[in-house]
Amino acid sequence: MFNYDYLIIGGGIAGTTAAETLRKNDSAAKIAILEDEKHLLYSRVFLPRFAMGEIGLDKVMLRTLNDYEKNNIDIFLSERVVKIDFEKKTADTDSGKNFSYKKLLIASGGRAEEWQFSDGIKDKVYRLQTLDDALGLKSLFEQKPHGKVLVVGGGLITLEFLNIFSKYGWEITLLMRERFFWNGLVEERGGELFNKIFLRGKINVIAGDEVHAIKAEENILAVRTKGSKILHADAIAVGVGLKRNLEFARGLSTASGIKVDNYLKAGDGVWAAGDVAEYVDPFSGKSKTIGNWTHAFLTGRIAGINMAGSPAKAGDEEFRSTASYSTEVLGAVITIIGEIALPEAETFVSLDEVSDKYSRFFLKNGRLIGAFLVNSQQIKPFAAKLIESEKNVSGRENLLFYESGLKELLRDDT
Secondary structure (H helix, E strand, O other): EEEEEEEOOOOOOOHHHHHHHHHHHHHHHHHEEEOOOOOOOOOOOHHHHHHOOOOOOOHHHHHOOHHHHHHEEEEEEEOOOEEEEOOEEEEEEEEOOOOEEEEEEEOEEEEEEHHHHHHHHHEEEEOOHHHHHHHHHHHHHHOOOOOOEEEEOOOHHHHHHHHHHHHOOOEEEEEEOOOOOOOOOOHHHHHHHHHHHHHHHHOOEEEEOOOEEEEEOOEEEEEEEEOOEEEEEEEEEOOOOEEOHHHHHOOOOOOOEEEEEOOEEEOOOOOOOOHHHEEEOOOOOOOEEOOHHHHHHHHHHHHHHHHOOOOOOOOOOOOOOOOOEEEEEOEEEEEEEEOOOOOOOEEEEEEEEOOEEEEEEOOOOOOOOEEEEEEEEHHHHHHHHHHHHHOOOOOOOHHHHHHHHHHHHOOOOO
16 A cells, blocks of 8 residues: 555646645645656647647656655556555555555546547557547558548547648548537638638538548548448548546546535545536636646646645635636637637627638626637737626627727726
């Protein structure tokens, strides 16, 4: 039995930040991280650039063993937790190791869900969730500099795949179930803009259809869709389905995550951070989980402070932040701020077809709760501040669409 004061499940940015924060606030404690991958902390944000050959592995890796040793943090790689006894405060791993703890952080993240059509063709199906996934893509391009790829999905990972395969000059077909990309988060005009971006990037788009069956024919794949189309590809890049690593946390976990309070506490001596933390957004009132790097870092830091009971923070730092994420696809910058998936939200849209600028703002009870922006990233910090200010903007929604208008709303004390 390994005995620790603080046990952290997950060695990603949330878990590592929490461990380092704990060490700053508790110099004598015994701290351990259990990580189910074989790699030390690396940047998931940099994986697309690494796969494209723009940066080397040295830029992707963020910690060395020496970094953990200097902080007196024990890290166990390739150790997957299979069971936690929350009453006895113990954790068991698949290798047969047993750990006891006084306080526990669950920051286990997520993994790409097994795709139902992968059987028999796994060597030709690519994902982009882990460093091993990115290494697999690099190997593909080294062996086959040019080819045809079918990209399946309609979210952020899909956009990364479009960038990567475009960089290598592959012929790309995008297959998505919805009528247009990000249907629901954007409306018709936003969907038309994405079609325009894809057309400019020479992407063949098939919307409103999905894979029905796949047959391997010598060195190429024949994909039959439910709409009876036959598509041929050398590789398939799948951007659908993320499953959170929560099988070991029965009793605490829900279908979407581990419910936490405003201080990221999930139960007696248990906290959660990163992708798996299900919290109530203070601005929209919606219970949600977030899977991005900044959120993972922030929640890891706050969880570490609260677990240690830092005298400076009295162990009760509240998590209150507006989630945001930005990415670039085929020259267009996509920015997401706050809550944009609330069906009852009132929305306001602006589209400039000349500059390809698109903004969709989401309001609840007259207050801004989220925004979806294309090529309008300059207004991101002001929109985030307006969300956090909780000011009522009813009747002045036209001011949301440009920087000076947002500044005016922020200055207004009424």
